[in-house]
Amino acid sequence: MKLTQGQFSFLPDLSDAEITLQVQYALENGWAVAIEHTSDPHPRNVYWNMWGNPMFDLRDAAGVMMELKACRAEHNDEYIKIIAFDSRKGWESVRMSFIVNRPAFEPGFELVRTEGPGRNLGYQLRSFATSRPPVAP
Amino acid sequence: MDQAPDVKITDMKERYRSGVLKYRQMGYWEPDYEPKDTDVLAVFRITPQDGVDPVEAAAAVAGESSTATWTVVWTDRLTDSEYYRAKAYRLDPVPGTPGQWFAYIAYDIDLFEEGSIANLTASIIGNVFGFKPLKALRLEDMRIPAHYLKTFQGPATGIVVERERMNCFGRPMLGATMKPKLGLSGRNYGRVVYEALKGGLDFTKDDENINSQPFMHWRDRYLYCMEAVNKAQAETGEVKGTYLNVTAGTMEDMYERADFAKGLGSVIVMIDLVIGYTAIQSMAKWARRNDMILHLHRAGHSTYTRQKNHGISFRVIAKWMRMAGVDHIHAGTVVGKLEGDPNVIAGVYDVCRENHVPQNLQHGIFFDQPWASLKKLMPVASGGIHAGQMHQLLHYLGEDVVLQFGGGTIGHPGGIQAGATANRVALEVIVKARNEGRDIWREGPQILSEAARWCQPLRAALDTWKDVTFEYASTDSVDFVPTPTAS
Numbered sequence: 001m002k003l004t005q006g007q008f009s010f011l012p013d014l015s016d017a018e019i020t021l022q023v024q025y026a027l028e029n030g031w032a033v034a035i036e037h038t039s040d041p042h043p044r045n046v047y048w049n050m051w052g053n054p055m056f057d058l059r060d061a062a063g064v065m066m067e068l069k070a071c072r073a074e075h076n077d078e079y080i081k082i083i084a085f086d087s088r089k090g091w092e093s094v095r096m097s098f099i100v101n102r103p104a105f106e107p108g109f110e111l112v113r114t115e116g117p118g119r120n121l122g123y124q125l126r127s128f129a130t131s132r133p134p135v136a137p
Numbered sequence: 138m139d140q141a142p143d144v145k146i147t148d149m150k151e152r153y154r155s156g157v158l159k160y161r162q163m164g165y166w167e168p169d170y171e172p173k174d175t176d177v178l179a180v181f182r183i184t185p186q187d188g189v190d191p192v193e194a195a196a197a198v199a200g201e202s203s204t205a206t207w208t209v210v211w212t213d214r215l216t217d218s219e220y221y222r223a224k225a226y227r228l229d230p231v232p233g234t235p236g237q238w239f240a241y242i243a244y245d246i247d248l249f250e251e252g253s254i255a256n257l258t259a260s261i262i263g264n265v266f267g268f269k270p271l272k273a274l275r276l277e278d279m280r281i282p283a284h285y286l287k288t289f290q291g292p293a294t295g296i297v298v299e300r301e302r303m304n305c306f307g308r309p310m311l312g313a314t315m316k317p318k319l320g321l322s323g324r325n326y327g328r329v330v331y332e333a334l335k336g337g338l339d340f341t342k343d344d345e346n347i348n349s350q351p352f353m354h355w356r357d358r359y360l361y362c363m364e365a366v367n368k369a370q371a372e373t374g375e376v377k378g379t380y381l382n383v384t385a386g387t388m389e390d391m392y393e394r395a396d397f398a399k400g401l402g403s404v405i406v407m408i409d410l411v412i413g414y415t416a417i418q419s420m421a422k423w424a425r426r427n428d429m430i431l432h433l434h435r436a437g438h439s440t441y442t443r444q445k446n447h448g449i450s451f452r453v454i455a456k457w458m459r460m461a462g463v464d465h466i467h468a469g470t471v472v473g474k475l476e477g478d479p480n481v482i483a484g485v486y487d488v489c490r491e492n493h494v495p496q497n498l499q500h501g502i503f504f505d506q507p508w509a510s511l512k513k514l515m516p517v518a519s520g521g522i523h524a525g526q527m528h529q530l531l532h533y534l535g536e537d538v539v540l541q542f543g544g545g546t547i548g549h550p551g552g553i554q555a556g557a558t559a560n561r562v563a564l565e566v567i568v569k570a571r572n573e574g575r576d577i578w579r580e581g582p583q584i585l586s587e588a589a590r591w592c593q594p595l596r597a598a599l600d601t602w603k604d605v606t607f608e609y610a611s612t613d614s615v616d617f618v619p620t621p622t623a624s
Contacts, residue, residue, distance in 0.1 A: 021573045022573075025574075042374070093300070095306060097307060120401070125370060
């Protein structure tokens with residue numbers, strides 16, 4: 001399956017030049033850019049691993065691209081996303097979020113149905129990525 | 138009495154002699170009145186009957202929407218009637234429209250019960266709209282003071298928390314209303330929901346008149362829809378929602394349906410405007426208590442918002458609904474099949490989304506309106522829009538909006554999934570181009586056709602609907618005189 005979270009998942013993967021333009025847009029708006037990664041992209045998994053803190057004082061997209069390169073080197077077989085935070089009053093949350101790296105194979109999710117009384121079904125979404133314990137390298 | 142001048146009578150004995158006085162003599166016209174920060178302000182468009190003096194008509198509107206009756210009553214003297222009287226304080230001719238005036242009226246905050254749209258509207262749009270000396274009356278705009286706003290809950294969820302809950306940032310959200318509006322079985326209906334969500338939409342939606350009819354009872358619909366939502370979530374990894382319409386004949390039925398929807402794991406429920414202000418406020422409180430997004434379909438509003446001379450402007454309804462506490466409101470598309478002058482729509486969108494809306498006569502906003510940190514209300518654009526208009530939609534409506542393509546998804550020649558994918562690709566490619574600094578207003582069609590080279594569903598959508606536009610004059614536009622800018 002192809003995970004389609006984020007702003008641009010229906011487009012062909014963004015090149016580094018295209019990512020740079022998006023990062024620049026965030027910085028021009030005064031937003032802080034952050035990089036996060038995970039192997040478990042369950043839609044309710046809000047807290048991906050942070051690749052350092054959001055880069056609050058950064059003004060040049062090149063700095064983000066260097067961090068992205070380093071993150072990819074270490075977590076190439078994970079999902080990596082770029083996020084932009086807006087700290088302004090009345091928003092104080094995420095403004096942008098898009099995927100910039102995917103594992104070679106995207107395992108996806110299992111939908112587990114549990115039959116209950118009155119034809120009610122309970123639904124559980126299970127990440128195949130976490131369905132067995134990690135294997136020691 | 139006829140000898141008395143047409144001004145407020147200050148001699149108490151004369152003022153309270155039994156009989157009939159003009160409203161301006163009773164004190165409802167106060168041209169020197171300076172509105173207080175705590176006053177509720179309203180501006181009405183009045184069309185007096187032939188021969189009725191406009192100042193007297195304005196005073197009458199103030200009187201009939203506050204304390205007055207048609208004759209002098211001595212019981213006024215048992216209270217501080219001066220304080221409770223609404224005051225018409227300004228009257229301007231409507232530019233370019235002989236026989237109509239904008240009447241400004243101030244109401245003391247003590248005239249209204251805290252947190253009650255029903256009470257506010259019983260005065261402001263109560264008896265006064267049937268008053269015979271007026272041919273027509275329209276409530277154009279209101280200024281709700283922050284002091285009064287803070288007695289209302291406001292949107293149960295708000296735009297920011299909705300986005301956090303949906304895990305969707307940086308682009309308009311996408312939806313579609315299920316079609317045909319009536320007649321599908323629950324099982325077939327769920328199929329349409331699944332296809333649309335799987336294909337790339339964030340939301341699907343019940344239509345306003347889908348409740349619990351013989352062809353599909355509500356419980357059946359909810360069960361099939363949640364199967365569709367969960368299946369689409371599993372196959373995309375995204376959070377999906379379907380607006381389950383809980384509109385019903387009684388509050389008890391609505392609570393039962395809403396609780397069932399919540400129990401099934403839905404993130405959102407929906408109500409219609411026709412359930413009434415009090416029922417809407419009750420559902421907004423339910424939604425806040427239960428962490429649910431509350432969608433409002435504005436069914437019925439065009440009966441009173443569309444004609445310029447009589448009724449209520451939609452910007453006022455949008456204000457009341459932000460106070461009442463809904464999270465979504467249909468607010469116009471500009472380019473689609475339903476009424477929508479660009480200036481009027483811009484004003485309504487500001488009312489929904491901004492924390493401070495400054496006076497903007499071009500947009501129909503007559504007063505500065507502080508929102509005192511009430512949450513933001515997500516506007517929904519729906520009705521006759523398609524993928525080929527994506528650059529125009531982003532230009533006019535901005536990012537915090539749900540774009541709903543019902544026919545534009547389900548009517549796609551390649552099927553519902555293809556229709557959804559066409560819309561999602563069009564949206565993403567236009568947002569990406571905007572962020573890159575490209576001029577989407579000018580280059581939009583080119584950007585879309587470039588994407589259509591690698592996205593066949595988008596190609597088919599552009600080909601199918603390329604010539605579809607709805608170019609009719611709006612019946613509700615703004616009457617104002619542009620003021621020359623000081624150089």
